[in-house]
Amino acid sequence: MGRYLIRRLLELIPVFFGATFLIFAMVFALPGDPIRALAGEKPLSEAVQREFREEYNLDDPLMVQYGKYIGGLAQGDFGKTFNGEEVLTIMKEKFPVTARLAMIAFIFEAILGVFAGILAGLRRGSFMDNLVLVSTITVVSVPIFVLGFMAQLLIGVKWGLLPIAGLRHGWLSYAMPGMVLGSISLCYIARLLRTSLGENLRADYVKTAVAKGLSKMRVVGRHTLRNSLIPVVTFLAIDLGTLMAGAIVTEGIFNIPGIGREVFLAVRAQNGPLIVGIVTAGVLIYMFANLIVDLLYAVLDPRIRYE
Amino acid sequence: MSKRARRAREATAPTPLPNEDALREGVELAGVEAPQPESITVGPTLGGTDPGGAGAQVTATAGDAPLRQASLWGDAWRQLRRNPLFIIPALLLVLFTLMAFWPSLFANGDPRDCDLSNSILPPSREHLFGFDVQGCDYYTRVIYGTHVSLTIGLITVLFASTIAITLGSISGFYGGKIDAVIARIADIWFAIPITLGAIIILNFLGTRGLFQVSLALMILIWPTMMRLMRSSVLSVKEMDYVAAARALGASDFRILRTHILPNGIAPVIVYATITVGIVIAVEATLSFLGVGLQLPSISWGLMISGAQARILASPHLLFFPAVFLVVLVFTFILLGDALRDALDPRLH
Numbered sequence A: 001m002g003r004y005l006i007r008r009l010l011e012l013i014p015v016f017f018g019a020t021f022l023i024f025a026m027v028f029a030l031p032g033d034p035i036r037a038l039a040g041e042k043p044l045s046e047a048v049q050r051e052f053r054e055e056y057n058l059d060d061p062l063m064v065q066y067g068k069y070i071g072g073l074a075q076g077d078f079g080k081t082f083n084g085e086e087v088l089t090i091m092k093e094k095f096p097v098t099a100r101l102a103m104i105a106f107i108f109e110a111i112l113g114v115f116a117g118i119l120a121g122l123r124r125g126s127f128m129d130n131l132v133l134v135s136t137i138t139v140v141s142v143p144i145f146v147l148g149f150m151a152q153l154l155i156g157v158k159w160g161l162l163p164i165a166g167l168r169h170g171w172l173s174y175a176m177p178g179m180v181l182g183s184i185s186l187c188y189i190a191r192l193l194r195t196s197l198g199e200n201l202r203a204d205y206v207k208t209a210v211a212k213g214l215s216k217m218r219v220v221g222r223h224t225l226r227n228s229l230i231p232v233v234t235f236l237a238i239d240l241g242t243l244m245a246g247a248i249v250t251e252g253i254f255n256i257p258g259i260g261r262e263v264f265l266a267v268r269a270q271n272g273p274l275i276v277g278i279v280t281a282g283v284l285i286y287m288f289a290n291l292i293v294d295l296l297y298a299v300l301d302p303r304i305r306y307e
Numbered sequence B: 001m002s003k004r005a006r007r008a009r010e011a012t013a014p015t016p017l018p019n020e021d022a023l024r025e026g027v028e029l030a031g032v033e034a035p036q037p038e039s040i041t042v043g044p045t046l047g048g049t050d051p052g053g054a055g056a057q058v059t060a061t062a063g064d065a066p067l068r069q070a071s072l073w074g075d076a077w078r079q080l081r082r083n084p085l086f087i088i089p090a091l092l093l094v095l096f097t098l099m100a101f102w103p104s105l106f107a108n109g110d111p112r113d114c115d116l117s118n119s120i121l122p123p124s125r126e127h128l129f130g131f132d133v134q135g136c137d138y139y140t141r142v143i144y145g146t147h148v149s150l151t152i153g154l155i156t157v158l159f160a161s162t163i164a165i166t167l168g169s170i171s172g173f174y175g176g177k178i179d180a181v182i183a184r185i186a187d188i189w190f191a192i193p194i195t196l197g198a199i200i201i202l203n204f205l206g207t208r209g210l211f212q213v214s215l216a217l218m219i220l221i222w223p224t225m226m227r228l229m230r231s232s233v234l235s236v237k238e239m240d241y242v243a244a245a246r247a248l249g250a251s252d253f254r255i256l257r258t259h260i261l262p263n264g265i266a267p268v269i270v271y272a273t274i275t276v277g278i279v280i281a282v283e284a285t286l287s288f289l290g291v292g293l294q295l296p297s298i299s300w301g302l303m304i305s306g307a308q309a310r311i312l313a314s315p316h317l318l319f320f321p322a323v324f325l326v327v328l329v330f331t332f333i334l335l336g337d338a339l340r341d342a343l344d345p346r347l348h
Helices: A002-028 A034-039 A046-055 A062-074 A087-122 A127-141 A144-158 A170-201 A204-211 A216-244 A248-253 A259-268 A272-300 B002-012 B023-030 B037-041 B051-062 B072-082 B084-101 B138-174 B176-190 B194-205 B210-236 B240-247 B252-264 B266-289 B300-310 B315-343
Strands: none
Touching: A002 A062, A002 A272, A002 B176, A002 B194, A087 A127, A087 A170, A087 A216, A087 A248, A087 A259, A087 A272, A127 A170, A127 B315, A144 A170, A144 A248, A144 B266, A144 B300, A144 B315, A170 A216, A170 A248, A204 A216, A216 A272, A248 A259, A248 B194, A248 B266, A259 A272, A259 B194, A272 B194, B072 B084, B072 B252, B072 B315, B084 B138, B084 B315, B138 B176, B138 B210, B138 B252, B138 B266, B138 B300, B138 B315, B176 B210, B194 B210, B194 B266, B210 B252, B210 B266, B240 B252, B252 B266, B266 B300, B266 B315, B300 B315
C-alpha cells in the first residue's frame, strides 16, 4: 500500500508540471503586451513599464518565467495579479463561497441521487425505473446554462420560492445554484447506482443471503447496497474535487463571486498571474481528489490488493 | 494479479476531469467505463464484465469470418432496428442533418434579412418563433443555427476519436515505453478542466471561428477516448484468435486492423456518440459565455446569450434555441444509450 501510494504520487509529478506549464505557456505566450493592455488608452512611461516587466519577469524566456513561478509556488507564493493584489489573498476570499456552493450541490446530488438510484435499481423495468431513466437522460441533455435559466424563471420568478441570484439571503441564496450545479451529477449517481445494484443483485452472495432466509431489508441494506455504493462513493469523491475547483457557468449565471467567476473574469481581463494561480490550485485539487479515490477503492473494497 | 488488477482499474475507472461539464460524466453515462467492482478487482478471471472483452468473446465463439449473421455488429444492428429508442433519435438525427446542410428546405427566408421595426415581436401565426432584437425572423435563425452545432459536434468527435483510436491501439497493443509516454501525455491534458481549458485555448488562439472551437474541444476530449480504446485493446489482445492470427504469421498491423479494432472499438463508438451531444452542449456554453463563436455567426449559444437580458419580457428568445439545443443533445445521448445496449452482449 505504501509503495503503491508513492508510485501514484510519482506519477502525478509529470501531470502537475505538464498541466501547469501548458496553461502557463498559453496564458503568457499570448501575442500582445499585457503591460500595454493594462495601461489602456494612456500609455505608461518607459520607466514604469520597465518596472512592471521586471516585477513580473516578462523579459525572461518562457521556461525561466515558469521556473521562477514554480520556485515561488514551492514557498507558497502564488504571485501577484497585474493589479498588484496577492493571488493567494483573492483565492482565500473567493474559496469559501465556492466551497459553500459545492457543499449544497454535493448534499443535494448525493441524497437524491442515491435515493433515485435505489428506487430504479431494486426493481428493473418497473415504472419507477423507467421514470428515473427517462428523467435522468433528459436532465443530462440540458446544458447547465439553460437549466440555470429555467430554474431562475420557474422557481425564482414564477413561484417566488428561492432567491434568484446574488448572495444577499445567506445560505438560502446557495439553494438554487447548488441544485442546478448538482443536477447533472445527480443523474450520473442515480444511473451508476442503478447499474451497480442490478449487477450485485445477481451476485452469488446475494443469492446465498436470500437462501439463508434473510429479510429483504437485510439482504438489500446490509449486503447489496453496501457493495453497490462503492462506485458511487468514488464518483462522489471525484465530484467533490470538481465542485471545489469552481463552476464557471453556474457562478456566472447566479452571480456568485466564487473561484469560477473569478477565473472567467481573469481570462477576459487577460490577468495572466490570476488565471495561472487559480488553474494551478484547481490542478492540485484535482490530483488530490484522484489520490483520495485510489485510496478509497482500497479501503472500501478489500478484494483490491495493491503491490 | 496485482499489477494486472491495477491496470484494469486504471483502464476501467479513469480519473475524471475537475470541471462542471458533463464531458467526463459522459463516461458514466456511456456505462462503458464506469467503475465496476468486478472488473476492477478480479481483472483477468472475471474479464467478461469488461464490455470490450465480452464483445470480443462473443465474436470469438461465433468464429471470425463465416458466421456473419452472428457477429457483434450484426447482432447489434438486428436489435437496433427493432428498438424505438434507437429509431426515434435516428430519425431526429436525419432531420437535424437536413436542417444543418440544407436549411432552405425548412425556412424560406434569409436569416440575415432583418427589419428593426420587427424587433422582439412575439410569436405569431406567420412568424412562429417571433423576432429577435435585430428584427430577424427567429424561426429562420434557429433553423440556420443547426449548422454550427452539428458541424462542430461531428468534426470534433470525428478527429478526436481518430487520434484516440490510433494512439489507444498503439498504446494498448505495444505497451512498454510507448504506452507510458502516451499515457502521461493524456494524463496532462486530462488534468485540465474542459470549460476552463477551452476558454484559455480559445483566448490563446485569438480568432474564434468554427475551426478554432473544434480544435480547442478536440485537444481536450481525446484523452478519455484514448484510455477507453487502450483498455479495450488490452482485453481483446489476450483473446485466443489474436494468438492464432499471430501464430499464422499475421503482421502487427493486420492483427490490429482485422482482429483487434472490430472487436475492441465498440465502447469507443458508444462513448463517441454521447460525446457528440456533450461537445454540442459545451460549444453552446462557450458561445454563451462569449468566448466561443462570435457574431455574426448564427449559433444557438449566441442566441441564448442574447436572450439572457430579456428573459422576462421575451421568453421566446430563450425558449426556441434552447429547445433545439436540448433536443439535439438528447438525440445523441439516446443514440449512444441504444448503441450501448445493443453492443453489450451481456444484455442479449
